[in-house]
Amino acid sequence: MPLMSPAQYLESLKDGREVWYRGQRIDDITTHPVMGKAARHAAIDYSVAEDPEHEALAVVEENGQRYSRYYKIPTSAEDLLKRSALIEICTSEGDTLVTLIKEIGTDAIFALLAVTAEMDDPIYHERVQAFYEHCRDNDFAVAVAQSDAKGDRVKRPSAQADPDMYLRVVERRDDGVVVRGMKLHTSISTNAHEVIVLPTRAMGESEGDWSIAFALPINTPGLKLLASPFGDGPDEPGEHPITSKHKMMETMTVFDDVFVPNDRIFLNGETAEAGTLALTFVEYHRFTAVSYKLPLVDALGGCAAVIADYNGIIGAGHVREKFVELISYAEILRALTEKAAERCIPKPNGQVAPDPLTVNIAKSHFAHGYHRAVQHVQEIAGGLLVTGPGDEDWESEEIRPFLTKYLVGRDGVSAEQRMKMMNFIRDLTSSDYGGYQEVLAIHAEGSLEAEKLQIFRAFNQGGGARRVVGLASRMAGL
Template sequence: MGLKSFDRHKESLRDGREVYFDGERVADVTSHPVLGVGMSFAGIDYKLAEDPGHRDLAVCTDPRTGEEYSRFYRIPENTEDLLKRRELIAAGSRVNGGPPLIKEIGTDALFALHIVADHMDRHLGTSILPKVRGYFEACRAQDLGFAVAQTDVKGDRGKRPSEQHNPDVYVRVVDRREDGIVVRGAKAHTTASPFANELIVLPTRAMAESDADYAVSFAIPVASPGLKLIAEVSSHPGGNRFDYPVTTDLKMVDTVTVFDDVFVPWERVFLCGEWRYAGPLANTFVEFHRFTAASYKLPMCELFIGAAQLIAEYNGVANVTHVRDKIMELIAWTETTRGLLVAASMEHKVVPPGIAVPSITLTNIAKHHFARNYHLMVQNLQDIAGGLLVTAPFRRDWENEATRKYLDYYLGGVEGVSGVQRTRAMKLIRDIAASGFGGYQEILSIHAEGSLAAQRITILRDYDVKRCVEIVKSYLKD
């Protein structure tokens, strides 16, 4: 009970879960040559709690019992809670080189479930909130890790769930039994699911009455019969820190998550047919998750700044005006995103049952500002680096004495910077901004945590434009 060590979490994943990668079923995700790296990467939340340098940030104490628990499980009640959560998310991403997300996304979902369940109980006379609280407290006591399956595969995106020619492209209830429900369908882009203990399923959109079978939310163990995870990773190469200094230890793993008639007991079902609440649950989760998303992206922004400055110095162009301008843009991009998150924490709203929700407008502007400018910042970094970014020789060329002497002689930068130093800096930039992983990050910036269009819609919907119109009208009175 209480905090779980990284080793205990690793052991808990050896439970017969059905995971596939590159055409084969994976016997053990913790020891697989590729997924095993992803498992170690995803487990950073557990490692932070064990690290003396991060323990004060990563661990909370229950004042009633004295029990220690992960800060991710602290339900935010005020500005300090939100700022600490943001800081912890950024710390994990900074230590890891990328977002771990094994507790972040799951607790985002649980906060949203508390809010929507409370609203349902007060308006429908249901008893969903006690189930959510019971599940939350059990997970906290066991320090479980989560994945969240929200994005349905969708099929024909011009049609509603109930209008699809294939009825299973949205997850749906196919049977209601005395002891629970049976669900069928598939979700896409489920992050870190092979390394989670629990899978929380949420609706992906608002529903109509005809879509009631698709208005479903529940939680199940990842080893549940009928649950199948088909995994892909953001980068395959590994074990070569010279050519892949970031992604050797960074494997972002996402799955197509298949529900092949999976049984869910009623005590784990949070939404089943209440179609009016599908949209609010989806949106409430996203508002927490966009705050998480912008928080974990900040260390990558810092990496861009440091890499741009270092390679500019190695190339001898650090004082060139257009280079300084590009580095300034990287700094402004980073600090604007960070400042918006701090402001969102300070301008939070407390909603029943007593949960602090960061400012929806400011959170969405932070996420939109990061994502809208991501490709431009990649361009800035690539422009400063130069063509060796993609043509620099590989590690084995440097290990071969017949070629190394030429490479070191000809590929050096300013005086005192050897060819190998400059090449290694180029390799790092290539790894994050001109590789398969770099492309993955560019796609994430557009689509992860909701599209740019979704953020713009949310900003317009949440902001009080009428107040501004009234201000203008006040100047137009005689």
């Protein structure tokens, strides 16, 4: 089957999926004012593949077959670097918005392929391979539901007052299993074709019912997508240059006693592999994360430079200091992202994964620096970010003359020019979407503490601890 066009992609989402929005069941998400916007945003992954400028990167030709590069199983640093470059292009086509549609699902597929390749029973690997080919050949978008509701964070899944706090198997049958639970924060699910479910943490020996991984079509009966309305605000294109066109959707994803057939089960009670799978997924997914952050951090630097110039403060000492910090912030992230690919580690089935130490340092660097970077841009821009005019004010014959006279910047910078940049910065940093980006920076693809834990673990496992302790001990004459 050939690659899907953006129009075919949108059409393919009309499949009876059960989506709820602000208490209402939505029959066709593509015509919904908010979810339709998210679907069209997601279609960027499909339009980039048709763009002559990007086609060579976005489409892979192998054995006479053409398929999306997102489905290229990485076997070298070069594959990872190309994947990262494609993610960066798709994200900047989305005006510095967040990850699009084919990235997250393929991260999970790569993790499933790598982990099941090492399992005693080859059946799981065969099933994942068949699922991979199904998604690749149909050019599908796949969501990943990993984060559970979790209840009391300190208690294990089996120790929760309600055992459904982590998604679990409630019935085992000859032809499959029945699962129950609610996964949270599931990105892009309203406009995906399939959802992969993974365990969110390591499991104890008695936690076989929670050690489950599988995939289902989004329109499977009993699968309910409760879409978050966060950021469904107004659509004025001038005031909201990003969010009037672009949107990500997240859902609370309910599995209300859903049947999963055997051929879609990728882990079923093997407790030892649950944690490995959870961690292998984030190795791939944090690489996607830092790749799609690159246009965002570059844009922050660009915003600071342009608005400083417009405000006439480009030569000020404190502004230069902030530039240096913003440039270093972005360039360190870029260097670490490349390094994570170059230092990639082999997996047993011949594929590679980004280096866990470097990729977690990259993600941690991004997440810890994001609020400070936003602070610099907001400081340089000034308070008009939240006190400026609306689109209707510019249209008013009576009001516009005051705006064009008083909102100018340095000599030669018109009020329209300055407010265009101001609106962009506002939408990016000071709107609902700005708040979304800040929470996203801290929590998405794993919280700050999760990354620290992985940095510590990867450093130890990679021999780093032995190296530095050995060096210091030798130098001290111990």
